[in-house]
Amino acid sequence: MSTRATIKFSDGRDAFYVYRHWDGYPETILPELEFLVNQVSKHEKRFDLEYVVTRFLVNQHDYWSKHKIPLEDYIPYVITYDFHGDESYLYYCNLITTDVGVNEHGNVIKDYKWEFGTLED
Numbered sequence: 001m002s003t004r005a006t007i008k009f010s011d012g013r014d015a016f017y018v019y020r021h022w023d024g025y026p027e028t029i030l031p032e033l034e035f036l037v038n039q040v041s042k043h044e045k046r047f048d049l050e051y052v053v054t055r056f057l058v059n060q061h062d063y064w065s066k067h068k069i070p071l072e073d074y075i076p077y078v079i080t081y082d083f084h085g086d087e088s089y090l091y092y093c094n095l096i097t098t099d100v101g102v103n104e105h106g107n108v109i110k111d112y113k114w115e116f117g118t119l120e121d
Contacts (some may be wrong), residue, residue, distance in 0.1 A: 005029055005089040006080065010058070011049040012096040018053065019080045024089045026102050026110065033093060033100055035059060047095050053079075 006023025009016045020029070036056050045051040060077055083090060090103040099112040 003089070004084065004085050004087045005091060006083050007033070007048060007056075007091040007093060008039065008083070010092065010094045010096075011047060012094065014049055016049060016053045017082055017085075018056065018077050019084055020077050022076070024087065026089065029089070029091055030102065030110075032056070033091065036093075037100070049095060052093075052095060056100045063106050 002022035003024045004022070005020045007018045007020070007029065009018065033056075036052070038060060039059070040046045040052055040055060043051075057077060057079075088104065091101065092103075093100050099111065102109055
């Protein structure tokens with residue numbers, strides 16, 4: 001069975017959910033979020049929710065294209081309206097409070113803050 005995950009990107013007012021069908025382990029997702037934080041932390045649009053989510057999805061496209069994996073066969077992320085309910089991991093990324101974290105089956109296993117473009121414990 002696949003290890004599913006959902007990332008909730010929020011600005012305290014609105015939210016976008018991005019669902020991953022497989023390989024949703026923290027070892028996979030947290031480096032992707034850290035890469036995103038490094039990209040947007042000093043950008044003037046770092047509090048623009050639509051920009052940050054789009055940047056995250058573009059990063060995924062770039063990664064999969066670079067590794068020559070046909071995206072028509074393997075789309076790892078999709079935008080969704082809420083948590084699906086079948087996830088092993090739930091991630092959150094709040095642009096205003098700068099909180100990033102992960103829950104496993106409802107239990108918080110790691111919390112971070114965006115600090116100087118990286119995720120800090």
